Amino acid sequence: MINCIAIDDEPLALKQIESYISKFADLNLLGSFTNAIKALAFLNREKVDLMFADINMPDLSGMEFVRSLENPPKVIFTTAYREFAAEGFEIDAADYLVKPISFAAFSKSVDKTLSRYFNKNNQTVDVQVKKQFLFIKTEYKIVRINLNDIKYIEGMRDYIRVHLANEKPIMTLMNMGKIMEYLPADKFMRVHRSYIVNLDKIHTIERNRIIFNGNVYIPVSNQYKDDFQKFLDTHFLK
Structure with missing residues (x-):
């Protein structure tokens, strides 16, 4: 309790x-x-x-x-x-x-x-311990991904595609809810049922869309709009 x-x-x-x-x-x-x-x-x-x-x-x-x-x-x-x-x-x-x-x-x-x-025993947990990388299985291999290299993650039914800054995307068998359990909440945010973004990689926002590389548009859906707005409010110069 x-x-x-x-x-x-x-x-x-x-x-x-x-x-x-x-x-x-x-x-x-x-x-x-x-x-x-x-x-x-x-x-x-x-x-x-x-x-x-x-x-x-x-x-x-x-x-x-x-x-x-x-x-x-x-x-x-x-x-x-x-x-x-x-x-x-x-x-x-x-x-x-x-x-x-x-x-x-x-x-x-x-x-x-x-x-x-809080953990399952209702004890306060230390949220300062953060992962720096993950190992993901893809194409019969296990590859290491540095979290800082992730730009955004795209959900595709039972698969996810991890889009990286300087490498080609990596696809693995996993759903969006599961991958969110492994990502630090202060760095990654789900903005759509099909997209998770690295907050540190956001540079441009236009009409409820996050723009990557000038031509990739990630929509912010109504379900996640309030949380994303809170993030913007904490960093917005007024």
Whole structure:
């Protein structure tokens, strides 16, 4: 069981988060607070694994609150202002949700956070350990692929085609969901049911399409658009 708290100075918003949390068997809501000062006193007494915190609160904002903690829990920020996203990720937020928050968006954020930061025993995992390469079986051979060389991965039913920076593509028997398990989440993102992109290789975006080599257009589908927009928000100069 993952112990969590919720913080929001708006009573209706707080009630909504409480209701959403109650629908998850893995989440145990220890307390709800209308300001960060009360939450701080609670954190000094209790072990909390995850908190949902509003950013724009009086006296002490959600950002200031998290920065003040020596060993903060994982945090999912909630906010009515998308422009706070970049600052949220700078302090290692697990995710952020823009109000009004639908249950679908909340559920997706929680599922992503639990799978990334907590193992099956609900213990925090170290996400700093990153793979640098993979071995892939192709054409009766096993070849090593450096992750930095991958531009994007194309799904083709039961096969994937790995497109590399300076070599010809490599095809192997594997589905998109399986290969995602081996890729670091901070470097690779699924943007379409048929495409995974290396975020470090993105140079041009046009009309919800990522352009590689000037003539390869990778569509960003509606299913993955919100996650991709969050990535852009954290790197966009304003």
